[in-house]
Amino acid sequence: MRTLRRRLLPLLLASASVGAVMVLLPPALAAFGLLPWSQALILSGVILLGAAACALAGGLLLVRRSVRQLATEVRTHTRAVTEAVAAERLEIAEANADLEQVRAGLERIEGEVLPKQRRQFKRDLLDQGRKDYEQQVAWSELREHLDTATFMPPLRGWAASPDLVRLIVRHIDRLRPELVVECGSGSSSIWMGYALRRQGRGRVVAIEHDAHYAEQTRALIAEHGLDDVVEVRLAPLVEAEPGTVTDTGLRDKGAVPRWYDTSAFADLDDIGLLLVDGPPESTGRQARYPALPAFWPYLADDAVIILDDTSRKDERALGRRWLEEYPELLRVEEPAEKGAHVFSRKGA
Structure with a gap:
């Protein structure tokens, strides 16, 4: 409506100006005696009516044009609104579809996944409980068997687990070795020291690459008074001898494999017993493989080699390699x- 008023206003002003001139023209002619007053008044009235009719016609044309434009704008707006509503409905439909998928996924999780997860959690919990119980039993048996000090260094975690130490002690009791060598050092060194002290003979030599450890x-x-039984030798990691690692391409790549400095032992x-529990896995691929080639010439005929952490892929692989290279x-x-x-010579 504001557009219509803006368009009509100039037209009305122009029409009013022209109409005023035309209406005043007959009286002016009559005033000069050029036209009788009666005719002048009639002519002014006719001119006034004609001007009004023209103004009305022009206004109607403008109104019609404005109505058409308004109709076009309404259709355009209606189309835009319709498209927006359709797009919104499509988004709502897609959102509902996604919601249905989420709902279906939640139902599947609730109906299938969660029960499986609960069963798996229960199995894992029972399995962990069984492992904890077994380690506690091994710990208790070790304490009772070795008659150790009241406060012993902890096992598990980075240290050897009680069941492994129990296995080592069983072989020490059976073999009664004069010399036990351990690749690595820590809590297990103390426990093996107690085992050797109990049998009244033998010593432990632990090979450690880390000076602080x-x-x-x-x-x-x-602290445990085992200085006469257990010795720790520092053997820094140095470049391993060629052929003592699996990935021979490491040298070409500039990654030199490392193992203990053999001059230390x-x-x-x-x-009589070799415990391979080092160096750490981070040293390189099959980092513990060189232990057997390095110590093989120094092993007793009835020696036992115990390899820890064989739940790991690397340790299983190097164990197979030992068997292939040492068929006895x-x-x-x-x-x-x-x-x-546990490795030993056949027939030993």
Whole structure:
């Protein structure tokens, strides 16, 4: 309506101006005696009516045009509103479809996944409880069997698990070795020291690559009064000899595989039990493989090699490699928490 008024206003002003001139023209002619007053009045009235009719016609044309434009705008707006409503309905429909999928997924999770998860959680909980119980039993048996000090270094975690230490102690009791060598050091070194002290013979030599950890183990040894039984030797990790690693391409790539400095234990001989629990997995692929080639010349005929952490892929692979390269070896897989393989010469 504002557009209509803006368009009509100039037209009305123009029409009014022209109409005023035309209406005043006959009286002006009559005033000058050029036209009788009666005719002048009639002519002014006719002119006034004609001007009004023209103005009305023009206004009607403008109104019609404005109505058409308004109709076009209404149709355009209606179309836009319709499209917006349709798009919104489509979005709502898609949202409902997504909601149905979510609802179906939740129903599936509630009906299938959650029961499975609960059953798996229950199995895992029972399995962990059984493992914890077994480790507690092994711990208690070790304490009672070895008559250790009241406060012993903890097992499990980074340290050996009680079931592995129990396995080691059983072999120490059976073999009564003069020398036990451990790749790595820590809590297990203390427990093996008690086992050797109980039998009244033998010593433990723990090979450690980390100077700080070696000092910690030495402090534990002193605390338990096992200095005469357990020795920790520092053997930094150095470039391993060619052929003692699986991935020979490592050297070409600039990644030199490392193992203990063998000069630290070159004087050892007649090793009755070898525990391979180091170096750490982060050292490289099959990081513990060199243990057997390095110690093989120094092993007693009835020696036992115990490989820890055989639940890991790397340790299982290097164990198979040992069997392939040393066919005289026999392997027994022990049910330990982290996995343990026991190697010995056939017939020993």
